[in-house]
Amino acid sequence: MESMVQTEPESISAVFRKYSQFPTPVSVTVSPEILESRGERHINLFTEWSQNDTARGTRLRFSKQYTVICSGRTVVRALPPGHCSHLQGELLTRCSPSGSLKAVIRDTSCHGVGHQFLEIWSKNGLIKSLDLTSLNKHGQVYCDAHFGCLAWSPCEGRVLYVAEKKQVNPSFVSEASRVSHDNVGAGPSGEEVTGGKQEDRSVYQEDWGEGLASKRTPVLCVADIDKGTVLLPQGTPAQVSPGQALWAPGGEGVLFVGWWHTPFRLGLRFCSNRRSALFHLDFEGNCECLSSDSSAISSPRLSPDGQYIVYLQGQVFGPHNQCLSLQLYDWVRKKITLLVDVVKRPLGGEFAGIYEALPACCWSSDSQRVLFSSPRRNWKELFVVDVGTKRVMRLIDTNEEFGSWKLLANERDLMVVSCSGPNFPPCLNAGFLPPPGGEAAISWTPLEDPCEISDLEWRVLNITPTQQEENAQYAGLDFDALLIKPRGLRAAVKIPLAVFAHGGPHSHFCAEWNVFTSALARVGFAVLMVNYRGSTGFGQDSILSLIGNVGSQDVKDMQRAVLTALQSDRTLDPKRVAVMGGSHGGFLACHLIGQYPEFYRACATRNPVINAATLLGTSDIVDWRYGVLGLQYSFDRLPNPDDLAAMLQCSPIVHAAQIRTPVLLMLGGKDKRVSPHQGLELYRALKGRGSPVRLLWFTEDGHSLSRVDTQLDCFLNTALWFLQHLDLL
Numbered sequence: 001m002e003s004m005v006q007t008e009p010e011s012i013s014a015v016f017r018k019y020s021q022f023p024t025p026v027s028v029t030v031s032p033e034i035l036e037s038r039g040e041r042h043i044n045l046f047t048e049w050s051q052n053d054t055a056r057g058t059r060l061r062f063s064k065q066y067t068v069i070c071s072g073r074t075v076v077r078a079l080p081p082g083h084c085s086h087l088q089g090e091l092l093t094r095c096s097p098s099g100s101l102k103a104v105i106r107d108t109s110c111h112g113v114g115h116q117f118l119e120i121w122s123k124n125g126l127i128k129s130l131d132l133t134s135l136n137k138h139g140q141v142y143c144d145a146h147f148g149c150l151a152w153s154p155c156e157g158r159v160l161y162v163a164e165k166k167q168v169n170p171s172f173v174s175e176a177s178r179v180s181h182d183n184v185g186a187g188p189s190g191e192e193v194t195g196g197k198q199e200d201r202s203v204y205q206e207d208w209g210e211g212l213a214s215k216r217t218p219v220l221c222v223a224d225i226d227k228g229t230v231l232l233p234q235g236t237p238a239q240v241s242p243g244q245a246l247w248a249p250g251g252e253g254v255l256f257v258g259w260w261h262t263p264f265r266l267g268l269r270f271c272s273n274r275r276s277a278l279f280h281l282d283f284e285g286n287c288e289c290l291s292s293d294s295s296a297i298s299s300p301r302l303s304p305d306g307q308y309i310v311y312l313q314g315q316v317f318g319p320h321n322q323c324l325s326l327q328l329y330d331w332v333r334k335k336i337t338l339l340v341d342v343v344k345r346p347l348g349g350e351f352a353g354i355y356e357a358l359p360a361c362c363w364s365s366d367s368q369r370v371l372f373s374s375p376r377r378n379w380k381e382l383f384v385v386d387v388g389t390k391r392v393m394r395l396i397d398t399n400e401e402f403g404s405w406k407l408l409a410n411e412r413d414l415m416v417v418s419c420s421g422p423n424f425p426p427c428l429n430a431g432f433l434p435p436p437g438g439e440a441a442i443s444w445t446p447l448e449d450p451c452e453i454s455d456l457e458w459r460v461l462n463i464t465p466t467q468q469e470e471n472a473q474y475a476g477l478d479f480d481a482l483l484i485k486p487r488g489l490r491a492a493v494k495i496p497l498a499v500f501a502h503g504g505p506h507s508h509f510c511a512e513w514n515v516f517t518s519a520l521a522r523v524g525f526a527v528l529m530v531n532y533r534g535s536t537g538f539g540q541d542s543i544l545s546l547i548g549n550v551g552s553q554d555v556k557d558m559q560r561a562v563l564t565a566l567q568s569d570r571t572l573d574p575k576r577v578a579v580m581g582g583s584h585g586g587f588l589a590c591h592l593i594g595q596y597p598e599f600y601r602a603c604a605t606r607n608p609v610i611n612a613a614t615l616l617g618t619s620d621i622v623d624w625r626y627g628v629l630g631l632q633y634s635f636d637r638l639p640n641p642d643d644l645a646a647m648l649q650c651s652p653i654v655h656a657a658q659i660r661t662p663v664l665l666m667l668g669g670k671d672k673r674v675s676p677h678q679g680l681e682l683y684r685a686l687k688g689r690g691s692p693v694r695l696l697w698f699t700e701d702g703h704s705l706s707r708v709d710t711q712l713d714c715f716l717n718t719a720l721w722f723l724q725h726l727d728l729l
Contacts, residue, residue, distance in 0.1 A: 005523060005723065011523075015523055016054075016519045016712055016716065020712070021051060022425035022426070022515075023050065023051040024050050024426050025048070025426055027360075027409070028046070028409035029045070029046040029093075029095050030045055031045070031099050032098075032099045033070070040071050040076065042067055042068075042069060044065060044066070044067050045428075045447070047063065047064050047066065048061060048093070049061065052708045052711075054709075059708055063087055064084050065081060066079070074443060075431055075443070076445075078430065078445060078448070089109075091105040091107055091116075091141060092104070092143050092148065094150040094152060095152075097152060097154060097156060098156065100123070101156060103118065103119070104117075104118070104120075105118055105119075105143065115133035116132045116140065117129050117131055132163075136166065137166065137221065140214065141161055141163045142161075142162045142164070145357070146208070146215075146244075146269065147218045147241070147242075147244065148243070154250065155251060156225075157224065157225055158224055159222070160220070160222055160223075160254055162243050162245060163221050164216065164218065206261070208268045208269075209620030209673070210620050210621075210702060213672065217241065218243055219232055220242050220256060234285045235282075235286060236256075236258065239261065240258030240259060240279075242257070243258075243259070244298065245257075246300060246302055248280055249307070253281050253283055254280075254281050255278065255280055255290075255302070256279055256281065257277070257278060257279075257300060258279050259275070260275040263635050266620065266623060267620030269673075270320060270504075272312075273314055273320055273321075274316070275295070277291050277297050290309075296313065299357045301360075301363065301370075303363045304365060304367050307331055307332055308329065308387070310328050310339065310363075312326060312357070312358060313325045317632075318547070318627055319506050319543050320504070320627070321355065322540065322543060323342045323355060324353070325341050325342050326340035326372075327339060340354060340385055340392060343540065345477075345539045345540075345542075346538070351374075351383060352374070352376045352377065353374065353539060353540065355374055355375050359408065359409070362410060363410070364433055365413045368386065368436065369386050369433070371383070371395075372385075373407045375508050376537055377531070377537050378480050378482055378508075378537070379403050379404070382396050382407055382415075384433070393439045401419075401421055402420060403511020403512055404419065404512030415430065416430050416447075417430075420513035422456065422513065422514065423455075423457065423458060424451070425513050428446070429444040431445060455487055455522055456487055456518060457487040458485070459482075460482060460511070461481045461483055461528075461565060463480065463481060463557070465477070465479075465556070469553070471549065474541050477538070477542050479533050479535065481561040482528070482531075484521045484527045486521055486522070494571065494572070494573035494576070495573060496573050496577070496578070496728065497566070497577045497578070498526070499561075499579040500580055500585070501530060501532075501558055501592075503581065503582050504534075504535075504583070504585075505532075505534050505554060505628075508531050508535040509530070509531055509535075515711075516711075523719055528562060532553075532557035532561070533553060533554070533557055546628075547627065550584075550587075551591055551649075552650070555591045555592060555595060559592065575601075576601060577600055577601060578603065578604070578725070579602075579603050580604040581606070582608070582705070583606070583608070583673070584609060587608055587610070587651075587652060589603050589604075589605050590603070590605060590608055590610060590652035590663075591652045594655025594658050594659050597659060597661065600661045601662075602664075602721055602725035603661045604664040604718040605663065605664070605665055607668055607674045607676065607705065608674070609651070609674055610652055612648065613639075613647040614677075615674065615675065616644075621673065625647055629647065631643065656682060656685040656689075657685075657689065663691070663692070663693045664694050664695075665693065665695045665696065666695075666698070666705060666717070667679040668698050668702045668704075668705050668710075669697060669700065671701075679695065680695075694717075696714070
């Protein structure tokens with residue numbers, strides 16, 4: 001049968017390089033408006049973007065300025081943007097409340113040697129620079145999304161951030177000084193900090209797991225701009241690690257999320273189920289817990305009038321990603337109100353719940369509405385909830401072009417959103433939030449013309465499990481899949497199919513720009529991205545339905561989606577089907593080739609879970625091995641033979657003897673989430689049986705295999721592996 005697939009390595013690499021160089025917007029700052037004599041207003045938008053430089057194997061950040069012309073509550077037009085500027089060494093940036101100043105945390109390190117600075121900029125240039133490294137009050141400043149923050153005080157005289165607690169040099173500090181010097185001898189939970197005595201040099205220091213390996217003991221830091229000093233406020237509870245800090249109303253202390261790190265730390269990245277609480281710390285050292293202390297708390301956001309704080313709340317342990325509730329804390333009345341509850345099972349196209357962090361600026365200007373983005377089935381959409389009525393409304397009526405709308409900024413009700421689709425790289429749109437009751441009349445203005453990839457097309461498949469595949473406890477659940485493929489092929493052409501399983505397992509494939517998927521489709525494959533039962537965006541019942549059923553329900557859903565796609569689209573080649581996935585997606589890919597050994601012709605996996613029993617003691621999220629089986633986890637729980645047997649039974653390794661499909665394994669040597677020895681376990685099992693297998697080992701990469709050079713390497717090898725074993729070379 002005729003094929004239109006690209007087969008030359010140079011051509012395949014060129015496609016990925018081209019698609020991976022489309023930049024992604026990271027943040028937007030809205031400047032104060034400038035009035036004109038004609039009644040129009042100019043508003044400048046300062047945007048930051050991330051872009052892969054595949055030639056140098058690095059990820060760049062740059063800025064771009066837009067100007068929008070507004071009349072009333074309408075964006076009339078956007079002026080052409082200026083030139084882009086490379087943001088060298090900027091870790092965090094934040095404009096002051098008045099917009100007259102900007103704080104920047106800058107790293108000047110080169111090959112691990114250098115300093116971190118806090119810079120204060122005005123519109124006329126740099127006015128202050130604090131060498132944080134030389135001040136020696138703390139370690140590296142946190143710039144991650146979990147702990148990191150940069151916040152101006154209301155008076156614009158101080159800046160709040162989070163950094164690593166200063167460690168004592170073990171060789172030169174005496175016992176007396178290590179107890180008295182800035183309290184550094186006392187660890188976060190009362191234990192001795194390593195260092196301070198020669199015999200402490202090799203004591204193990206816990207970190208916060210995958211993606212947060214350098215984060216151990218965060219501390220709150222307040223820089224006084226005029227004095228050029230840094231203060232570390234005292235009073236944080238010994239059992240918690242602070243982060244996501246912001247100023248309390250009126251600058252009366254700070255608010256922060258504190259994560260319990262006793263009796264030991266569990267991995268935090270991709271996990272919304274870690275015990276945490278919202279705290280208020282004043283500058284007298286008094287600390288008060290404002291929220292539940294037995295839940296998982298995140299994303300505190302203060303209303304413009306200073307009366308309300310909204311935050312997300314979930315359950316501790318259980319699913320690592322879950323549907324979250326939105327809580328409202330009344331600062332004046334000291335009262336908590338449930339604003340948006342967990343959605344168990346959405347009806348039709350209704351709101352399906354909150355599954356991700358709140359935007360940094362999520363409040364309407366009148367402090368009466370909260371805006372956020374969240375998955376709804378295969379889409380990511382923009383929602384607003386009214387504080388008074390608690391009604392949740394969609395702000396997007398149609399998704400003809402874009403499947404993903406992500407709110408980046410909302411200042412004085414001017415919203416800036418990042419939009420993308422499987423055939424549309426990210427672009428920015430701006431629009432004003434209408435008055436209450438008029439949300440359906442919102443009008444969006446593109447800041448630049450979107451760039452459509454006209455060679456690709458996509459659609460959504462809705463899938464209903466068969467009667468035999470139903471979950472008796474959660475009956476009636478359906479799921480979806482996204483099918484992306486080359487556009488405009490001749491009728492005689494049969495397209496090879498690459499089946500894509502997402503990780504998590506409680507995450508989802510959104511109809512957004514995905515470099516790997518779009519590039520693979522441009523090479524000539526159809527790609528089926530399956531949101532099996534247990535994916536986010538379908539309600540909490542869907543998530544809970546997978547607990548105790550991994551390796552069975554999710555595998556059957558994947559296979560049902562593939563059969564549905566092949567039956568509904570006759571351009572797909574049923575004799576050329578491959579499967580791929582990472583983490584739990586790799587777990588599913590290996591299950592599929594083990595349980596359906598004659599169906600799939602090739603398999604590519606990234607850091608797959610192969611044996612849950614042997615993973616138990618090597619992962620930073622040890623609780624999840626119990627959670628997937630529906631077993632209650634506690635810090636002091638030890639596995640018994642029944643636990644280990646159940647973990648083994650749900651794992652792909654039990655089907656290894658049936659695997660005939662050629663397998664490509666891609667492993668990160670620094671993976672803390674799924675040990676690379678998981679992949680090695682399958683590699684040896686397949687090698688021992690003479691089954692085709694190839695292993696790529698990325699020494700300096702972790703679980704996500706996110707380095708720029710690694711991404712290109714993985715894509716090229718995956719494409720060539722599929723081409724080789726689907727007989728397309």
